Amino acid sequence: MTWSPPLREELRGVEPYGAPQLDVPVQLNTNENPYGPPAEVVAEIATRVAQAAGRLNRYPDRDFTALRSALRDYLAAESGVRVAVEQVWAANGSNEVMLHLLQAFGGPGRVAMSFAPTYSMYPEYARDTHTAWVEGHRHDDFSFDLDHAAALIAEHRPSVVLLPSPNNPTGTALPHDVVGQVAALVGDGVLVIDEAYAEFRRTGTPSALELLADHPNLVITRTMSKAFAAAGLRLGYLAADPRVCDALRVVRLPYHLSSTTQATALAALAHAPVLLGRVDQLRKERDALVRWLRERDFAVADSDANFVLFGRFDNRRAVWEQLLDHGVLIREVGPAGWLRVSIGTPDEMEAFKDALTKVGRQ
Template identity: 60%
Template sequence: MSAANPPSDLLLPVRADLAGLEPYGAPQLRVKACLNVNENPYAPSDEVVEDIAASVREAAGTLNRYPDRDFPQLRQALADYLEVESGVRREPETLWAANGSNEIMVQLLQAFGGPGRTVVSFAPTYSMYHGYARDTNTRWVQGARGEDFELDLQVVQRVMREERPSVVLLASPNNPTGTALPVEVQMKVLDLARTTGPQEDGRVCASLVVIDEAYSEFRREGVPSALELLAGNPHLVVTRTMSKAFGMAGLRLGYMSASREVLDAVMLVRLPYHLSALTQAAALAALRHANELMAQVASLRAERDALVTWLGDQGLRTAPSDANFVLFGTFEDREAVFRGLLERGVLIRVVGPQGWLRVSVGTPEEMELFRNSLLEVIR
């Protein structure tokens, strides 16, 4: 009997909470300036491409075998990179990688969230957090950030004490606002989190605090990384990614550093062999070129700061950005501004509170097109 599509009156048992939902995803359009998903606009050089290709070729010869489940070489390379980038030495055993920091956070919620558990974040923030919660059947609670997108510690305290989250997700720098959390705020949240977790078997747990540093390499001079707080805080997880500053969004390589207890728990839920041999080989090759790949970070930061100044000169508001994008506004009809830019070949993102728009920092040519187009649209 040949397989056929199921008749349309056959009901498939899709989870009730997924019914009617649309898949997540920003538009992927071919336009002159793609400034909507905070990518690094610079493609890898020929030299990097050659090295990645040679490494992947070598790994291809082993594809009859499953990849190394624990990838110690890659963890070592990530530890070396982090030490250079942030000055914090982490042991390779305290690092863990997956297919994007998205997957890292899902693994964390699989291990620490789930039915009967709560995850908390503070909006506006990265919209996928809600998705991770939904997909792991973790109750989602969203507190609000203050007027200037800072975390209001009184609000944080109230929400954490009332909701008793097992996980708190905080992006720093935050998406879509670009704002970083001051280290004092991170320390206060960590102190608070020691006793705000679920109460189980008559014992009070801590809340796991995840500081999502996807954009950390773009932080301004003097802004520290939460990696510095890992020592002495076994309930802290710092996530990073090669998708942004590293210019490797297509690779899908995210990672975290945390205490061994956190990693032990994640080991229980990770899928076996989740990181393919090809991904491991390509990531290792890319990390060998960290200096070159990161060379663009300084110019992207300068371009971002110039953009903030320019937007201000046009009488627009901006959120202070430590990332490779800027939230700006406010517009009575932000959709019209978005459409006007798109007609001129500039794709940005309608995201954040009413009236605001987000633009990623591109090459100088892309930014010039953005500036000229915006002037035409708003004048």
């Protein structure tokens, strides 16, 4: 008798999530910070991890109080909004933060919702928590369609609405009035504003943290993977009403943040100004790339993130493959006919421009 594992029916034939990881000279497909941590930060991390290693026989602080306090202080410095320690939560990447939210507030008989184009992992969080998934749409220019959202929310009464701002894959940020109105529409549900790329937002683009005190159903998620140049750390976090954080304590796995993760994150936060020192440069590179693409008559979405969505191509797959042939890896993602490129070093951006010039529009 041939045995096969009793896989859930909805998982049969599903490919695991993941962007291509290819060994090419220019990797601009996963929105990483191209600049690694400087030597003094690496040394601080090594020191703190070594100290934590001496107590690996003991479980870590399961409520990671010191880390929550340091994250609270960072958010206050970055956004001007100071929350209580009890309003901060963290997990292994913003992916696990989102999963905690769907475990606590989704589930059978409940609905999670977003508006396309949007982050492709959201429906997977819903699937993994047996939460029904409903996806609306945005305007053609990727701005938020509030009338459409109001109708869809009224029809489905979602318990969780997920809105990235800046949006992935378009880079589009949400204005305060949209966030406030959607929070009101969601009512007893939870509105999650995913600010994974918030540090890259343009001057004058606010953070939804400013609205937290007025909307108890609002949750703002962040990550250290992007601006902090710490994708390998896997540390995501959120700010929300303390009752939200208390609910997440129920669904998290015991001791879910290891001692070494907490030590590394604390070291990184202690050096936040240094690690964020390249953000302004990356913003300038992004804005320069937007101008360059538009001068060549590409369609380009306005971006407040560290990537640019551009098009439109009759055969984007062919363009992606030919860029790869020139040693440049970008991302085939988002609406049909569009491609996304992460912002890299000046040399990497020149390599991308040169390759795209040679490949053309197809």
